Amino acid sequence: MSHNRRKFLQTVSLAIAGTFTAAASAQILQQTITQQTKEIKKMTHEVAPLGYAFDALEPFIDAKTMEIHHDKHHAAYVTNLNNALANYADLQGKTAIQLISNLNAIPETIRTAVRNNVGGHVNHTMFWQQLKKGVAEPTTGKLADAVKTSFGSLEEFKKQFADAGMKRFGSGWAWLIADGGKLSIISTANQDSPIMEEKTAVLGVDVWEHAYYLKYQNRRADYLAAFWNVVNWDDVAQRFAEATK
Ligand code: MN
Numbered sequence: 001m002s003h004n005r006r007k008f009l010q011t012v013s014l015a016i017a018g019t020f021t022a023a024a025s026a027q028i029l030q031q032t033i034t035q036q037t038k039e040i041k042k043m044t045h046e047v048a049p050l051g052y053a054f055d056a057l058e059p060f061i062d063a064k065t066m067e068i069h070h071d072k073h074h075a076a077y078v079t080n081l082n083n084a085l086a087n088y089a090d091l092q093g094k095t096a097i098q099l100i101s102n103l104n105a106i107p108e109t110i111r112t113a114v115r116n117n118v119g120g121h122v123n124h125t126m127f128w129q130q131l132k133k134g135v136a137e138p139t140t141g142k143l144a145d146a147v148k149t150s151f152g153s154l155e156e157f158k159k160q161f162a163d164a165g166m167k168r169f170g171s172g173w174a175w176l177i178a179d180g181g182k183l184s185i186i187s188t189a190n191q192d193s194p195i196m197e198e199k200t201a202v203l204g205v206d207v208w209e210h211a212y213y214l215k216y217q218n219r220r221a222d223y224l225a226a227f228w229n230v231v232n233w234d235d236v237a238q239r240f241a242e243a244t245k
Contacts, residue, residue: 044092045078060226062215077120084113100195119191132232143237150183162224165207176203178243202239
């Protein structure tokens with residue numbers, strides 16, 4: 001083989017190899033993009049771990065209720081939310097808070113499903129963080145002062161809050177709302193969130209029967225009385241500080 005011919009073949013094979021490599025790279029890149037897109041499209045909402053044992057709130061809230069409430073009820077809201085969003089790629093990148101803050105932007109065909117299930121997700125995510133046994137009630141500090149200014153006393157606040165929970169007909173929540181430093185109480189039906197009304201909750205209690213029926217049956221008042229033993233006041237104070245800064 002002549003030197004020129006050998007040189008020519010070398011050049012051609014290098015060129016072919018080069019082309020092949022570029023094509024292979026492009027293909028790998030395309031596969032990566034496809035994979036990433038698939039991952040973005042996958043289930044975007046998840047139930048966070050409870051963060052404490054199911055029996056941590058005994059005897060006020062029993063372990064079985066906590067297990068079913070977190071692993072079945074909360075999980076079902078999240079599954080149903082993901083299912084509702086399955087064909088809406090543009091909504092899948094949004095956080096739960098973004099979705100609940102602007103329900104009017106949700107197509108009507110899935111709006112009720114998103115409202116119920118993202119509400120359930122957001123409400124329960126907050127609820128788990130607000131439960132802890134043995135946290136002292138606020139007696140000093142910004143939250144204690146605001147409770148006193150808004151309700152007269154902590155006892156009076158507790159009475160009005162439980163009352164809101166009792167008066168919520170059917171399923172829903174009672175909430176302590178911070179509007180700047182001013183505190184007030186509202187309740188919402190079903191899984192509606194105060195965020196839907198542009199309100200900031202610093203404490204919420206779930207008064208759905210699933211939250212108390214195993215232990216308290218129809219005695220919602222007893223559940224609400226026991227609730228004060230498991231309020232994580234540190235979490236409430238932190239949320240209040242956030243709301244007022
Ligand atoms: Mn619940």
